[in-house]
Structure formats: structure tokens, C-alpha cells
Amino acid sequence: MKIAVVVGARPQFIKLAPVSKALSSIEGIQEILIHTGQHYDKSMSGVFFDELDMTKPEFNLSVNLSGHGAMTGLMMQKLEPVIQEIKPDVLVVFGDTNSTLAGALVAAKLHIPVAHIEAGLRSFNQMMPEEINRVLTDHVSDLLFTTSDEAVQNLRNENISNDKIFNVGDVMYDAALQFRESAKEKSNVLSALGLSGKGYILATIHRAENTDSPNILSNIVDSLEAVAKHYPVVLPLHPRTAARLSEMGRQLNNVQTIEPVGYLDMVALESNSLLVVTDSGGVQKEAYFYGVPCVTLRTETEWVELVDSGWNKIVPPSEPDIEGKILSAIGSKGDPIEIYGDGSASKQIARILASKF
Ligand code: UDP
Numbered sequence: 001m002k003i004a005v006v007v008g009a010r011p012q013f014i015k016l017a018p019v020s021k022a023l024s025s026i027e028g029i030q031e032i033l034i035h036t037g038q039h040y041d042k043s044m045s046g047v048f049f050d051e052l053d054m055t056k057p058e059f060n061l062s063v064n065l066s067g068h069g070a071m072t073g074l075m076m077q078k079l080e081p082v083i084q085e086i087k088p089d090v091l092v093v094f095g096d097t098n099s100t101l102a103g104a105l106v107a108a109k110l111h112i113p114v115a116h117i118e119a120g121l122r123s124f125n126q127m128m129p130e131e132i133n134r135v136l137t138d139h140v141s142d143l144l145f146t147t148s149d150e151a152v153q154n155l156r157n158e159n160i161s162n163d164k165i166f167n168v169g170d171v172m173y174d175a176a177l178q179f180r181e182s183a184k185e186k187s188n189v190l191s192a193l194g195l196s197g198k199g200y201i202l203a204t205i206h207r208a209e210n211t212d213s214p215n216i217l218s219n220i221v222d223s224l225e226a227v228a229k230h231y232p233v234v235l236p237l238h239p240r241t242a243a244r245l246s247e248m249g250r251q252l253n254n255v256q257t258i259e260p261v262g263y264l265d266m267v268a269l270e271s272n273s274l275l276v277v278t279d280s281g282g283v284q285k286e287a288y289f290y291g292v293p294c295v296t297l298r299t300e301t302e303w304v305e306l307v308d309s310g311w312n313k314i315v316p317p318s319e320p321d322i323e324g325k326i327l328s329a330i331g332s333k334g335d336p337i338e339i340y341g342d343g344s345a346s347k348q349i350a351r352i353l354a355s356k357f
Contacts, residue, residue, distance in 0.1 A: 147341070
């Protein structure tokens with residue numbers, strides 16, 4: 001059987017790693033990888049294929065325009081003939097980016113079954129482009145692989161038929177388990193940055209709603225600068241955030257800004273940090289996987305279980321005194337929870353795909 005997989009953005013390369021490994025262990029499965037080009041440079045794309053030992057994409061569509069309409073439209077235009085050429089039995093997409101939506105729409109219209117990994121997440125905030133992408137993708141998907149009971153319930157609430165839903169757990173948890181030891185062995189990022197274990201705060205900021213408003217972005221970086229007077233703060237800068245800061249002419253003096261890092265360095269930075277401050281979906285969960293408390297600079301999150309259990313604190317980035325809220329979250333660990341599966345999500349996905357097609 002032929003499985004086409006569409007990826008394009010950083011978190012999708014990480015989710016792909018354990019899934020590809022599981023697919024390759026089943027005889028008779030041919031996986032054909034299509035990279036849309038949404039993230040394209042070494043630090044946002046190439047590094048993950050190299051260090052996570054993944055085969056290079058067979059097709060690269062080189063679509064990295066800005067603007068959602070242009071990007072999604074061009075991806076669809078370029079994907080359609082590729083998928084017609086491959087004629088896959090099923091097309092797999094991950095998460096909630098424009099690459100996810102473009103892949104799902106093209107396959108659905110070609111009557112090719114769509115499998116959505118990380119289905120059912122909802123922020124209930126239609127202002128987020130990711131929310132639109134994930135809702136639409138779920139509604140054209142034939143197989144919906146969910147991370148947790150909460151996601152299953154969201155799909156049921158939208159009348160998605162139960163027989164399409166497979167609650168397998170989180171492939172990011174699989175990746176965390178698979179690469180944790182390699183990160184310990186191979187990453188020297190802490191010494192390279194002069195950081196000591198449990199002595200610094202790791203921050204990431206990239207969501208459009210935080211970067212595209214100069215007031216909100218200023219409020220966030222002012223707060224991180226203030227926090228950095230108490231603890232070292234390291235901030236791997238996403239290209240979008242770097243571009244917005246540069247447009248604003250804003251320099252950071254106390255916060256240690258660095259280029260985006262590879263996954264193994266990121267695992268090392270997350271697992272050794274005192275606190276994670278982020279607006280990333282994946283990083284919120286990874287903080288919890290490594291037992292690190294997290295502050296999420298958003299008005300809501302899809303990963304509500306982490307908030308309910310006390311691991312994650314939501315701090316809306318337009319609020320006053322973000323720095324005080326960040327500092328007071330240090331050391332505030334949550335209750336033990338077991339919600340993202342047992343590390344076998346990718347294997348279950350591969351088995352289910354093999355049995356269905
Ligand atoms: N990540 C990374 N290097 C970085 C920042 C993030 O490898 O400099 C990883 C992180 O560990 C997680 C994923 O990228 O696995 C999260 O991606 P991102 O924050 O871009 O997207 P989101 O999860 O919000 O969709």
C-alpha cells in the first residue's frame with residue numbers, strides 16, 4: 001500500500017519522525033513524503049531530517065509565500081498533480097498548519113482517504129488560523145487520530161462519527177520518549193550557551209496573534225526582559241518573531257536570543273529548564289513531559305488538561321504584570337496525569353493504516 005504524507009512546518013517534522021519509523025517497520029507499506037516548503041531553511045526544516053534520521057522528502061513544493069490565501073492556494077495547486085501522480089491509498093496530515101489543510105482538501109476532492117494525526121484539538125478561538133485549519137481538516141478526514149479523551153469529545157460534539165475516531169495518544173510523546181536519551185548524549189547546548197541545569201527560563205514566542213500586534217509583542221518582550229533580571233532567559237527566535245522585532249527596531253538586552261535550535265538541543269533546553277514560557281502548542285506539552293512547569297502566553301489553550309492539572313498557567317499577553325505571573329509560576333508543579341498515551345501512538349497509527357488499506 002502507498003501512504004502519501006504531507007508535511008511543511010517544524011512541528012510536523014517532529015511528529016513525523018516516530019510515525020515514519022513505525023510505518024517503515026511494517027512490510028508492504030511504501031511511504032511517500034511531500035514537503036510543501038512552508039518552513040524551508042536549515043534551522044526550521046533540514047536539521048530535523050538530519051538529526052531525527054528521517055528519509056528526505058520525495059517531493060518538495062517550495063511554497064513559502066506569506067499570506068494564508070496565497071500560501072494555501074499555491075500549495076493546493078502544486079499538490080494536486082503530485083497526488084494524482086502518486087495515487088496513494090491514503091494521505092496523512094499532521095496538526096493544524098496551512099500544509100495540513102491544503103493536503104486534506106486536495107486529497108478529499110480527489111476521493112483519497114485522509115488520515116489526520118492530532119485531530120480534535122480545539123481552542124474555540126476562530127481568530128487563530130490554526131483553529132480554522134484543524135476544524136476544516138477534521139471534517140474532511142476519514143481517519144481521525146486523537147491525542148486524548150478531550151479531543152475525542154470535541155469531535156463527538158461536532159457530530160463526527162465515532163467509527164472514524166482512534167484515540168491512540170500523542171505522537172509528540174512518542175518522539176519525546178524516543179529522543180530523550182539521544183538529546184542527553186548528543187546535545188551540548190547548555191554548555192555552549194553558558195547555562196546551568198535548572199538555573200534558567202526557556203521562552204518561545206511565534207503565534208501570529210502575539211507577534212503581529214506591536215503592542216502585544218512589546219508587552220511580551222518587556223516582561224521577558226524584566227524576568228531576565230532575576231533568572232537567565234533564553235529565547236530561540238522563530239523567524240516570524242525575529243522579523244517583527246526587527247521591523248519594530250527592538251533589541252533585547254537581558255534576554256539571550258538565539259537562532260531556532262534543532263530538536264535534540266530543544267529537548268535538552270526544555271528538560272533542564274526551571275520554567276518554560278511559551279505560546280507554542282508542542283512546547284507546552286513537552287514542558288509537561290519533562291516535569292517542567294509552564295506559563296502559556298495566550299488567552300486559551302487546546303491542551304486544557306495541562307491547565308486543569310496545574311502544570312500550565314494561562315497568562316493573556318495583553319495583561320499587566322506578566323513578569324510577576326511568570327516569576328510566581330517557578331516551582332509550581334501540577335498533579336500527576338496520564339493522558340497522552342503510553343508512547344505507542346505511532347505504532348498504533350501504523351497498524352490501523354495497514355489494516356484499513
Ligand atoms: N522546537 C525546536 N526548536 C526550536 C523551537 C521549537 O525543535 O527552536 C520544537 C519543539 O521542541 C516542538 C516543536 O518544535 O517539538 C514545536 O513547534 P512550534 O512551536 O513551531 O509549533 P506549534 O507546536 O506551536 O505548532
